[in-house]
Amino acid sequence: MATEEIADPGPLPAQMPDPGALAWVRRGEGMIGYGETARHKATSITDAENWWREITDQVVVDRELPGGDLPGAGFVAFGSFCFDPDNSSSGSVLIVPRVVIGRRAGRAWRTTITSADVTIPDALENPTQLSIPAPGAVSFADGKLSGPEWEGVVADAVTMINSGDLDKVVLARELIAIADNPIDARRLVARLAAEYPACWTYHIDGLVGATPEMLIRREAGLATSRVLAGTIRRSNDSDQDLALAAALSQSSKDLQEHEYAVASVARALAPYCSGMNVPDAPYVLELPNVLHLATDVTAVAAPDATSLRMAAALHPSAAVCGTPTDRARQTIAELEQLDRDRYAGPVGWIDADGDGEWAIALRCGRINADDPHQIRLYAGCGIVAESDPEAELAESVAKLVPMRDALGT
Numbered sequence: 109m110a111t112e113e114i115a116d117p118g119p120l121p122a123q124m125p126d127p128g129a130l131a132w133v134r135r136g137e138g139m140i141g142y143g144e145t146a147r148h149k150a151t152s153i154t155d156a157e158n159w160w161r162e163i164t165d166q167v168v169v170d171r172e173l174p175g176g177d178l179p180g181a182g183f184v185a186f187g188s189f190c191f192d193p194d195n196s197s198s199g200s201v202l203i204v205p206r207v208v209i210g211r212r213a214g215r216a217w218r219t220t221i222t223s224a225d226v227t228i229p230d231a232l233e234n235p236t237q238l239s240i241p242a243p244g245a246v247s248f249a250d251g252k253l254s255g256p257e258w259e260g261v262v263a264d265a266v267t268m269i270n271s272g273d274l275d276k277v278v279l280a281r282e283l284i285a286i287a288d289n290p291i292d293a294r295r296l297v298a299r300l301a302a303e304y305p306a307c308w309t310y311h312i313d314g315l316v317g318a319t320p321e322m323l324i325r326r327e328a329g330l331a332t333s334r335v336l337a338g339t340i341r342r343s344n345d346s347d348q349d350l351a352l353a354a355a356l357s358q359s360s361k362d363l364q365e366h367e368y369a370v371a372s373v374a375r376a377l378a379p380y381c382s383g384m385n386v387p388d389a390p391y392v393l394e395l396p397n398v399l400h401l402a403t404d405v406t407a408v409a410a411p412d413a414t415s416l417r418m419a420a421a422l423h424p425s426a427a428v429c430g431t432p433t434d435r436a437r438q439t440i441a442e443l444e445q446l447d448r449d450r451y452a453g454p455v456g457w458i459d460a461d462g463d464g465e466w467a468i469a470l471r472c473g474r475i476n477a478d479d480p481h482q483i484r485l486y487a488g489c490g491i492v493a494e495s496d497p498e499a500e501l502a503e504s505v506a507k508l509v510p511m512r513d514a515l516g517t
């Protein structure tokens with residue numbers, strides 16, 4: 109394995125040489141990976157962490173980035189995990205690419221990772237950006253449930269919350285997009301990264317999206333988690349958006365939903381950290397399509413608490429599952445009628461020191477590996493006692509906008 113400093117490569121999404129290339133991009137920084145040195149089909153996040161420890165022990169480092177450590181500039185794996193392996197036909201994966209092109213803090217690098225006798229094909233050595241075909245006309249079909257049927261499921265959840273031991277449950281729905289031409293993840297990555305620079309845009313093994321929610325980032329011993337819960341659709345008018353932001357930050361329904369999510373993160377993180385800071389009140393995170401209540405939790409990570417270990421402890425947080433966790437997970441399995449696949453699971457990367465970023469795979473879709481004309485899009489909403497099914501459906505529609513737009517002409 110060798111890392112060298114390179115001249116600024118330009119926009120990272122334009123560095124993806126083939127539709128399978130891996131991407132992790134935010135505000136122009138991040139990494140593109142291509143080729144595959146190793147792939148691990150993980151049975152759980154903990155299993156992935158064990159595998160990663162084993163292979164990092166075997167790595168021979170020929171060259172490191174001169175002048176210090178930049179997280180990610182070296183041996184890395186990209187990963188994507190199922191939301192609930194017990195209720196999915198899909199699996200989780202950790203991929204070590206052959207080549208990584210990265211940019212961070214004004215520096216750019218190229219890492220080459222090969223196992224003993226693997227040579228890097230020329231096409232991967234010198235990626236040339238071909239013109240990427242547009243998906244053409246795209247039509248949308250409901251998944252198992254239509255919008256009104258999903259509203260019925262939300263109403264059932266509200267009834268359960270009001271009569272039982274469940275406080276909050278996150279219910280999701282899917283939309284199937286069918287395109288005239290095969291859907292190329294590179295085009296989606298480029299568009300999402302341009303439109304949603306504050307989000308983490310990713311592509312790993314057919315799962316592509318731009319998420320605003322960071323489950324856990326570990327960097328040089330500092331752990332950070334961005335918790336989101338409580339959402340309002342934006343208008344097209346900035347004065348009205350200000351009023352909406354004020355309403356959101358005072359809405360007791362949204363504040364309660366948010367509080368459940370923050371408490372679940374703080375509780376799960378506590379055994380792995382010291383000096384945790386949990387702000388008293390959320391701020392409003394503005395995205396082009398929606399406003400979210402947001403809280404950034406920070407803490408000092410214990411030396412052996414790798415980013416994957418903390419992700420295993422945090423997943424599933426109340427932002428994507430509910431409260432109490434087990435009861436919410438069971439309710440999702442009973443009511444949702446959806447294979448969440450890797451939607452709402454951790455997605456991100458880890459380096460040899462255990463630093464890394466694991467976001468929650470939201471605002472995303474999974475390209476059908478057998479038929480790349482199809483992609484399944486997902487969106488979910490936190491349901492609490494005061495939730496209104498019609499408003500939740502509208503919220504899910506707003507959350508589908510980034511992917512729908514990225515697929516558009």
Ligand SMILES: C=C(O[C@@H]1C=C(C(=O)O)C=C[C@H]1O)C(=O)O
Nearest residue numbers: 336337338339427487488489490
């Ligand atoms: C579940 C999703 O989003 C989550 C649910 C939110 C909510 O209900 O307000 C807000 C952000 C996310 O934590 C999604 O985008 O699919």
